[in-house]
Amino acid sequence: MLKRSLNVIGKDHNLIEFPGLVINKLTRQVKIYxxxxxxxxxxxxxxxxxxxxxxxxxTREQILENVWDY
Structure with a gap:
């Protein structure tokens, strides 16, 4: 079974890491392996x-509000 873990790095929480996945908000870059x-x-x-x-x-409303700014 794959263990999923989250590691948020940095003062502003701009980097999110999961095993095999890195999401960098500052550079808007996503890497998988x-x-x-x-x-x-x-x-x-x-x-x-x-x-x-x-x-x-x-919820749908939360996603619309936070991602689409509705």
């Missing part, structure tokens, strides 16, 4: 938002 993944700006924002709160269930 050292291979860069190209995402649209909204895809990146959604991924960062969900990954920053991995054990939380998000």
């Amino acid at each position: 050292d291979s860069e993944v190209l995402l649209t700006p909204k895809e990146f924002e959604l991924l960062f938002y969900l990954a920053s709160k991995p054990k939380m269930v998000h």
